[in-house]
Amino acid sequence: MEFKIGEKLELRLEKNSTFIYIDGIKFIQCKYLLINVQKESLENREYLINSVDELLYHEEYTKYNKSESDYYKYNNRLSPLEEFRAHSSNLQAWFENNYDTRLLHSNLSFPLLKKLTESGDSVAKTAFKEEIAKRIASGYTPTIKYLIIEGFIDFLNNEEVEVAVRDLKYINLGNCDLKRLPEYIFATKDLKELFLDFNNIVEIPPRITNFMNLEILSISRNKILKIPNFISQLKNIRILDLAHNYFESIPNTIGNLENLEDFNLSQNNLSSLPHSFKNLKNLKRLDLSLNKFSLFPNTICQIILLEHLNLSNNKLESISSSIGRLVNLKYLNLSQNQLELLPDALENLKLLKTLSLNGNKLKILPNSLKNLTSLEFLNISGNILEDFPDFLGNYLKLKEITIDKEQSLRLNKKIRIILKKKKVSLRILKKKQIIRKWKSLNEFDPKTPFITSVYKGGTWSCTCPKYVFRSFYKNSTCNHILKFKQIYEQDEKI
Numbered sequence: 001m002e003f004k005i006g007e008k009l010e011l012r013l014e015k016n017s018t019f020i021y022i023d024g025i026k027f028i029q030c031k032y033l034l035i036n037v038q039k040e041s042l043e044n045r046e047y048l049i050n051s052v053d054e055l056l057y058h059e060e061y062t063k064y065n066k067s068e069s070d071y072y073k074y075n076n077r078l079s080p081l082e083e084f085r086a087h088s089s090n091l092q093a094w095f096e097n098n099y100d101t102r103l104l105h106s107n108l109s110f111p112l113l114k115k116l117t118e119s120g121d122s123v124a125k126t127a128f129k130e131e132i133a134k135r136i137a138s139g140y141t142p143t144i145k146y147l148i149i150e151g152f153i154d155f156l157n158n159e160e161v162e163v164a165v166r167d168l169k170y171i172n173l174g175n176c177d178l179k180r181l182p183e184y185i186f187a188t189k190d191l192k193e194l195f196l197d198f199n200n201i202v203e204i205p206p207r208i209t210n211f212m213n214l215e216i217l218s219i220s221r222n223k224i225l226k227i228p229n230f231i232s233q234l235k236n237i238r239i240l241d242l243a244h245n246y247f248e249s250i251p252n253t254i255g256n257l258e259n260l261e262d263f264n265l266s267q268n269n270l271s272s273l274p275h276s277f278k279n280l281k282n283l284k285r286l287d288l289s290l291n292k293f294s295l296f297p298n299t300i301c302q303i304i305l306l307e308h309l310n311l312s313n314n315k316l317e318s319i320s321s322s323i324g325r326l327v328n329l330k331y332l333n334l335s336q337n338q339l340e341l342l343p344d345a346l347e348n349l350k351l352l353k354t355l356s357l358n359g360n361k362l363k364i365l366p367n368s369l370k371n372l373t374s375l376e377f378l379n380i381s382g383n384i385l386e387d388f389p390d391f392l393g394n395y396l397k398l399k400e401i402t403i404d405k406e407q408s409l410r411l412n413k414k415i416r417i418i419l420k421k422k423k424v425s426l427r428i429l430k431k432k433q434i435i436r437k438w439k440s441l442n443e444f445d446p447k448t449p450f451i452t453s454v455y456k457g458g459t460w461s462c463t464c465p466k467y468v469f470r471s472f473y474k475n476s477t478c479n480h481i482l483k484f485k486q487i488y489e490q491d492e493k494i
Contacts, residue, residue: 003088005095016080018087030087051102099127136164141172162187209233220244232256255279278302296320324348335359347371358382393418402427
């Protein structure tokens with residue numbers, strides 16, 4: 001069976017599969033089918049859906065269909081002939097709307113439009129570059145990344161690309177194999193958010209200071225060797241993510257970023273912070289994990305508004321009593337260090353909800369910890385505790401305590417009974433060090449498998465974007481860790 005569309009396009013049903021032909025030459029097989037999509041539905045103002053690409057990932061769509069793959073399974077309910085007719089109808093609508101790429105998935109519409117252009121289709125030739133520019137200007141990240149990775153953006157000259165990006169306020173070029181920032185992004189007038197994670201960028205260019213209104217800058221998982229002084233000119237930055245790079249120091253000018261609220265410096269080679277760091281008066285979240293701190297950075301104790309502090313996986317042997325000044329702290333992670341004692345000043349942290357002390361060399365827990373009246377989550381696994389103080393059963397808001405298997409054998413019956421009455425969850429870590437690789441990951445499409453790890457003492461980590469960018473998510477972890485915990489941790493409701 002055949003269905004002709006215009007002079008160039010033709011669909012054929014062959015061996016129960018639908019194929020697209022251009023000028024009589026087989027081009028591609030139609031594998032997936034999206035049915036009952038009208039052009040008007042793509043202009044739904046309530047949900048701001050502007051293309052089939054967006055529809056596939058829209059929360060209302062996925063809520064109804066559970067997942068994209070589940071939706072495509074619906075094709076099995078259609079006969080090959082019904083599927084052929086549906087594909088024909090979709091391609092006919094695309095043709096009648098002058099090859100509007102919003103009406104088909106990008107991985108079909110753009111290769112098809114390119115081939116039609118090469119075949120001499122005059123309408124396609126006019127629409128090809130216009131559609132590329134239009135979809136870039138739409139600001140929809142998955143489509144823009146597709147156009148970059150597949151090389152379609154290269155069909156536009158510099159001026160055309162600059163015009164397309166000019167009004168964008170959000171740009172995400174993560175995982176695009178970039179070695180430097182593309183020149184065209186500097187054409188934006190009022191860029192607010194820029195994500196460049198998972199690339200091979202070596203340096204931050206001076207022209208980044210053109211983005212005077214930038215509020216979020218994320219350049220994690222690159223190869224940056226130095227943080228330049230001029231980064232301090234980004235006065236409106238609220239969130240700055242420089243995690244997983246290679247720099248050894250922070251410039252003293254960093255203290256000029258007075259609007260900074262969230263600063264991620266995890267997994268670099270830092271061993272100290274500049275004195276000006278104390279000037280980050282509005283900082284609420286600070287991640288210094290996986291660095292080389294052997295001395296506690298006292299300068300952070302002058303940032304009174306700090307609520308979240310992660311110093312895990314360093315080489316700290318002691319914690320300064322100055323930490324007691326951080327009276328607004330709600331989350332404190334000191335895991336995987338070399339701590340033998342804790343300062344009594346911790347008792348001043350009346351708002352603290354989560355305290356992670358796992359993987360240290362603690363023999364005792366000081367009585368001052370009993371004054372942490374807001375504590376909900378406590379992790380003390382991976383320590384050489386000689387005894388468990390009775391105040392562990394006295395926390396009014398405690399929801400969960402994490403200990404290791406050896407500690408569970410020494411936990412006295414009195415505390416167990418108290419925890420049971422208060423319905424506190426006792427999480428017992430069964431293994432000391434486990435690593436698992438994931439090949440299929442939710443909405444992410446990585447080139448290499450992501451790795452989830454749990455280290456001695458119960459510190460969990462994952463290399464997937466959701467965990468790396470967890471400060472931008474409502475959830476504090478990712479699904480890979482949640483699944484991993486179900487396997488390797490044992491919950492006991494005592």
